Amino acid sequence: MMKTDFRREPVYIAVLAVLLVLAFFLPGWLRFLLQTALGGGLVALGVVLQMRAGLVNFGQGLYYCIGGYTVGMLAAKAGITEAAILLPAAVIAALVIGAVLALLLSRYREIFYAMLSLAVSMILYGLLVKAAWLGSTDGFNVPPVSYFGWLPDRGVRPDIAYGVTAVLTVLACFLVARYLRSGAGMLCEAVAENEIRLEYLGASPRRIVSITIVIAAGLSGLGGGILAISTGHVDPSMTNWTTSGGFVFVALLAGRGSTIAPILGFFLLELVRTYALDFAPNAWQMILGAVMLAVILLLPDGLWSLVQRRRKT
Amino acid sequence: MKTCVFALTLGTALASSGAVMAQDSFKIGVPVFLSGAAAGPFGEPEKQAAELLFDALNAGEVPGPYNTVGINGRTIEARFTDEASDAAVEYRNLVERDGVDAVIGYTSSGNCKTVAPLAEELETFTVFVDCGTPQIFEEVVTDPKFLFRTGPTATSDAVGAARYLVDSGADLSRVAGINQNYAWGQDNWRDFTASLKALDTGSEIVSEQFPQLGAGQYGAEVSALLTSSPTVVFNSFWGGDLEAFVLQSAPRGLFARSTVLMTCGEALFPTITKDVPEGAIVSARGPFSVFAPENELSTWFSAAYEERFGTMATYPAWKMAQAILGAKAAFEKAGEGATGADAAAAFAGMEFEAPSGTVKMANANGHQAIQGIGFGTYALVDGEPTVENVKFYEAECTSPPADMTAAAWIEAGFEGAICD
Numbered sequence: 001m002m003k004t005d006f007r008r009e010p011v012y013i014a015v016l017a018v019l020l021v022l023a024f025f026l027p028g029w030l031r032f033l034l035q036t037a038l039g040g041g042l043v044a045l046g047v048v049l050q051m052r053a054g055l056v057n058f059g060q061g062l063y064y065c066i067g068g069y070t071v072g073m074l075a076a077k078a079g080i081t082e083a084a085i086l087l088p089a090a091v092i093a094a095l096v097i098g099a100v101l102a103l104l105l106s107r108y109r110e111i112f113y114a115m116l117s118l119a120v121s122m123i124l125y126g127l128l129v130k131a132a133w134l135g136s137t138d139g140f141n142v143p144p145v146s147y148f149g150w151l152p153d154r155g156v157r158p159d160i161a162y163g164v165t166a167v168l169t170v171l172a173c174f175l176v177a178r179y180l181r182s183g184a185g186m187l188c189e190a191v192a193e194n195e196i197r198l199e200y201l202g203a204s205p206r207r208i209v210s211i212t213i214v215i216a217a218g219l220s221g222l223g224g225g226i227l228a229i230s231t232g233h234v235d236p237s238m239t240n241w242t243t244s245g246g247f248v249f250v251a252l253l254a255g256r257g258s259t260i261a262p263i264l265g266f267f268l269l270e271l272v273r274t275y276a277l278d279f280a281p282n283a284w285q286m287i288l289g290a291v292m293l294a295v296i297l298l299l300p301d302g303l304w305s306l307v308q309r310r311r312k313t
Numbered sequence: 314m315k316t317c318v319f320a321l322t323l324g325t326a327l328a329s330s331g332a333v334m335a336q337d338s339f340k341i342g343v344p345v346f347l348s349g350a351a352a353g354p355f356g357e358p359e360k361q362a363a364e365l366l367f368d369a370l371n372a373g374e375v376p377g378p379y380n381t382v383g384i385n386g387r388t389i390e391a392r393f394t395d396e397a398s399d400a401a402v403e404y405r406n407l408v409e410r411d412g413v414d415a416v417i418g419y420t421s422s423g424n425c426k427t428v429a430p431l432a433e434e435l436e437t438f439t440v441f442v443d444c445g446t447p448q449i450f451e452e453v454v455t456d457p458k459f460l461f462r463t464g465p466t467a468t469s470d471a472v473g474a475a476r477y478l479v480d481s482g483a484d485l486s487r488v489a490g491i492n493q494n495y496a497w498g499q500d501n502w503r504d505f506t507a508s509l510k511a512l513d514t515g516s517e518i519v520s521e522q523f524p525q526l527g528a529g530q531y532g533a534e535v536s537a538l539l540t541s542s543p544t545v546v547f548n549s550f551w552g553g554d555l556e557a558f559v560l561q562s563a564p565r566g567l568f569a570r571s572t573v574l575m576t577c578g579e580a581l582f583p584t585i586t587k588d589v590p591e592g593a594i595v596s597a598r599g600p601f602s603v604f605a606p607e608n609e610l611s612t613w614f615s616a617a618y619e620e621r622f623g624t625m626a627t628y629p630a631w632k633m634a635q636a637i638l639g640a641k642a643a644f645e646k647a648g649e650g651a652t653g654a655d656a657a658a659a660f661a662g663m664e665f666e667a668p669s670g671t672v673k674m675a676n677a678n679g680h681q682a683i684q685g686i687g688f689g690t691y692a693l694v695d696g697e698p699t700v701e702n703v704k705f706y707e708a709e710c711t712s713p714p715a716d717m718t719a720a721a722w723i724e725a726g727f728e729g730a731i732c733d
Contacts, residue, residue: 029409137495138423231401233427281393282347
């Protein structure tokens with residue numbers, strides 16, 4: 001079993017921050033890929049948090065979609081295009097839904113938790129597909145957003161969006177790392193190990209699980225909001241089970257050794273995907289599948305175990 | 314490790330942007346479905362038509378006015394990509410990484426909505442081939458410069474269907490609909506029922522079925538249709554869903570008891586020729602395939618396609634050919650050395666020849682084509698699928714005028730429509 005140690009976490013996050021700043025010098029398409037990966041990576045981070053408590057969420061796309069649609073509906077339907085309102089609104093909406101669902105979900109463990117979370121996300125999918133006024137499966141477009149009242153020109157818009165995304169991602173990683181070092185964060189692993197003993201010690205596993213669910217929901221809501229602003233379009237596939245399954249996979253691929261692992265893992269996966277698509281447009285899923293299989297067989301603790309193994313030797 | 318990976322990506326990124334420099338070929342990005350449910354009925358014929366057209370254009374074998382080599386003398390180089398991936402990311406990759414001169418493709422309306430603002434932002438000559446949602450130029454991009462759609466919108470299917478039913482004297486007293494529960498099916502049914510109202514048929518809607526996209530099993534829905542005893546059934550299914558629906562409902566007598574109209578019915582011809590009951594009303598969503606006019610281009614295209622791929626060209630293939638020829642016409646009208654911006658300026662409002670006849674880029678400031686649509690009843694003649702009782706409606710009869718949205722136009726009783 002991999003032991004996780006978050007004392008070195010600020011160093012990793014600093015490295016991430018440097019990488020994200022350097023990315024300003026990347027070509028546009030690659031930086032855009034990174035930007036969408038940062039949004040998705042936050043959702044994967046939410047999945048990792050729950051995995052630490054022994055819970056696999058196959059419906060994390062629910063909060064991703066809620067974040068995206070909150071931004072989309074406020075911007076496109078209500079005419080509020082201020083990012084400083086939209087992104088907090090996305091997080092708050094996801095937090096509220098997460099808190100309500102936590103009342104129910106925190107009672108369940110293992111496959112029941114996975115299936116129940118999947119079911120809830122598919123209910124939202126079903127509702128959105130039926131909603132013709134929200135564009136049904138086609139979704140709808142999100143207009144360009146302003147930042148504290150300033151609407152950037154078309155030329156610099158992608159730069160600003162990327163900068164905001166990078167700052168928020170680093171900030172989110174930092175906050176999660178702080179949480180994981182706190183008592184409540186460390187108890188997560190105890191929930192996975194032995195719940196009964198935890199209760200003897202006077203802690204409430206239900207409360208710990210609830211807090212985890214709510215934090216993961218907030219992160220995913222932020223990720224969805226970032227994606228809505230980045231691509232300018234939201235549609236119900238954000239809460240489809242295939243999307244949620246992708247996040248679970250990234251969580252496994254990256255490993256749970258660090259808060260930045262899911263972010264980097266998501267980016268690497270996207271990179272493999274786009275090159276596979278370029279290399280073999282008819283068989284790209286096969287390449288992706290082979291890579292996934294190889295990672296699971298060769299690195300059962302995820303990619304991050306490479307970093308940790310090197311530090312030990 | 315991280316820095317390693319990072320350096321690697323940076324390296325490949327720079328290497329690929331270097332490769333863009335060589336500019337003797339004309340690169341076209343072609344995003345079509347290469348995986349998923351839409352790959353068989355749409356992606357495959359579109360990809361094959363593109364390959365056929367690119368090869369024939371490079372060899373100068375396409376009949377006039379397209380008998381010149383490539384585009385402006387430059388050899389066409391295709392870059393196929395799978396539409397079943399992230400549309401925004403892959404569009405950027407085509408433009409910024411691969412440096413394509415034009416993008417021709419897209420079948421899904423959702424993807425078209427994502428890509429439409431991007432095409433304007435990245436200022437790249439882009440032609441949508443098949444997606445039908447009228448919102449593209451009505452809401453998403455209202456002042457297009459670089460974005461075009463050479464296929465008609467979905468509105469003309471529903472309007473044409475209603476008109477054909479009225480004109481062919483079908484009993485429209487009890488109407489039912491079965492459409493997939495997503496944007497395409499919902500829009501089709503809404504336009505169709507609104508058209509019936511506008512044509513004042515006095516129809517009673519006896520059943521509305523909305524099964525899931527890709528459901529595959531329609532036992533319950535067919536039962537509901539049969540018990541509501543409709544005189545006419547409207548259906549906008551496509552691909553595997555349509556095949557399954559025909560195979561499951563025909564033996565239960567739905568086609569015998571009611572007049573069934575299938576807007577995408579033509580695409581069924583090659584796969585389940587013998588199972589489609591004769592007399593069912595079908596269309597090809599425009600003047601394509603069996604509804605195409607007789608001319609040199611259409612004869613050449615259907616013969617060349619059948620010879621190379623061994624099946625008949627269904628309407629997605631025709632629409633792809635049309636989009637490619639439109640792009641060629643635009644770039645050549647703009648002259649040698651034309652940039653995407655020059656070609657876009659030349660393409661707006663243009664009329665060009667295609668296997669489906671003359672295509673007019675009439676709506677949305679000349680960025681949206683309007684075309685007529687034909688309907689007919691399915692028949693097998695000597696084992697070959699064909700259509701009888703064909704009625705053809707001109708573009709001005711089934712498409713809204715340039716200054717009106719589709720919904721408003723239907724509601725206003727097809728104001729300004731010119732029909733024979």
